[in-house]
Amino acid sequence: xxxxxxxxxxxxxxxxxxxxxxxxxxxxxxxxxxxxxxxxxxxxxxxxxxxxxxxxxxxxxxxxxxxxxxxxxxxxxxxxxxxxxxxxxxxxxxxxxxxxxxxxxxxxxxxxxxxxxxxxxxxxxxxxxxxxxxxxxxxxxxxxxxxxxxxxxxxxxxxxxxxxxxxxxxxxxxxxxxxxxxxxxxxxxxxxxxxxxxxxxxxxxxxxxxxxxxxxxxxxxxxxxxxxxxxxxxxxxxxxxxxxxxxxxxxxxxxxxxxxxxxxxxxxxxxxxxxxxxxxxxxxxxxxxxxxxxxxxxxxxxxxxxxxxxxxxxxxxxxxxxxxxxxxxxxxxxxxxxxx
Ligand code: NAD
Numbered sequence: 001x002x003x004x005x006x007x008x009x010x011x012x013x014x015x016x017x018x019x020x021x022x023x024x025x026x027x028x029x030x031x032x033x034x035x036x037x038x039x040x041x042x043x044x045x046x047x048x049x050x051x052x053x054x055x056x057x058x059x060x061x062x063x064x065x066x067x068x069x070x071x072x073x074x075x076x077x078x079x080x081x082x083x084x085x086x087x088x089x090x091x092x093x094x095x096x097x098x099x100x101x102x103x104x105x106x107x108x109x110x111x112x113x114x115x116x117x118x119x120x121x122x123x124x125x126x127x128x129x130x131x132x133x134x135x136x137x138x139x140x141x142x143x144x145x146x147x148x149x150x151x152x153x154x155x156x157x158x159x160x161x162x163x164x165x166x167x168x169x170x171x172x173x174x175x176x177x178x179x180x181x182x183x184x185x186x187x188x189x190x191x192x193x194x195x196x197x198x199x200x201x202x203x204x205x206x207x208x209x210x211x212x213x214x215x216x217x218x219x220x221x222x223x224x225x226x227x228x229x230x231x232x233x234x235x236x237x238x239x240x241x242x243x244x245x246x247x248x249x250x251x252x253x254x255x256x257x258x259x260x261x262x263x264x265x266x267x268x269x270x271x272x273x274x275x276x277x278x279x280x281x282x283x284x285x286x287x288x289x290x291x292x293x294x295x296x297x298x299x300x301x302x303x304x305x306x307x308x309x310x311x312x313x314x315x316x317x318x319x320x321x322x323x324x325x326x327x328x329x330x331x332x333x334x335x336x337x338x339x340x
Contacts, residue, residue, distance in 0.1 A: 005026065005028060006046060009029075019310055033058055034053075042065070046062060049073055049074055068090060073309045075095060075096055080092055082328065100156050103153045120135065144169060146196030147168060149171075149231065154170070169185055170192075198225070199225060199227050201228065204232065205232035205233075212236075218250065221250075226254070227252070228255075230295045232257050242278070253282070256290075257293055
């Protein structure tokens with residue numbers, strides 16, 4: 001198949017070209033949105049990433065250009081209007097799991113770095129400042145961690161934190177028996193928020209989870225709580241979080257994702273003036289650590305993403321896409337809504 005890749009970087013080309021044997025791949029650097037959709041003319045499929053915008057307008061244009069397949073080279077699909085894709089008979093596929101270890105391990109990295117302020121200690125030592133004032137942390141042992149979303153990534157986070165001797169609380173619309181076996185105690189979201197020393201988010205961004213952590217949820221949390229989001233930026237109301245940081249209600253914030261990340265992440269903007277004042281305000285807090293959507297970024301994950309995406313494209317041609325890799329409005333919107 002002729003596939004147009006959007007939002008590509010050098011590493012995408014390397015991993016996809018290594019694994020590709022039978023498809024005709026063209027790599028474009030721009031994001032896919034309504035203004036760049038004409039680039040897809042003459043292609044039967046597009047391959048997109050987390051910050052491409054496949055809204056109704058973009059999908060209409062893709063359909064008019066003859067695109068039949070959207071292959072997401074990621075797990076999340078919140079950037080695709082699934083109803084519009086269905087109307088245009090465009091099939092949407094994704095890579096539901098490529099390395100949950102990559103994201104779970106990065107989550108632990110954020111927790112440890114924030115707690116022991118490793119990012120501040122690194123700079124102090126380089127400047128010959130060996131004073132410890134302000135660097136005091138806490139033992140993870142015996143602390144209570146609330147895991148919101150206990151699927152593939154949340155389960156591994158639970159497994160890693162169990163190794164630290166943490167008490168684990170879980171909240172999920174579908175509890176995971178493997179987590180229960182690990183000792184995760186499932187509770188209501190409000191009870192998790194009230195009891196946790198650390199809250200870590202691993203649920204998808206869907207209409208019911210948009211701004212799951214808003215000012216009301218923040219009020220329910222313990223003073224000094226640590227909040228970690230390696231899932232999707234829209235799970236958090238950033239303005240409410242900034243207020244909670246200013247009031248010292250929130251003790252630590254670790255983010256790998258940000259609601260408006262599409263204008264920032266994955267680009268070198270070190271010579272630009274960043275226009276997003278909300279993001280810049282976040283960077284002023286000493287107890288905030290942000291990485292630019294890199295939790296997935298391991299050799300193993302990139303290799304698995306390339307292989308599964310190419311397999312999905314081949315399977316689309318033969319009508320054999322595995323059910324777990326198909327993303328449909330029926331499965332993720334209508335069914336999810338009726339389950340609420
Ligand atoms: P998964 O589907 O295995 O698990 C998600 C879990 O969330 C499921 O158990 C589901 O039941 C639960 N859930 C759904 N709606 C919920 C709700 N309203 N409240 C609570 N729980 C709910 O997904 P995963 O592979 O574990 O990935 C989790 C998220 O991580 C993805 O949605 C994606 O957005 C994000 N992600 C981020 C990166 C990164 O690089 N930062 C990489 C991969 C995935």
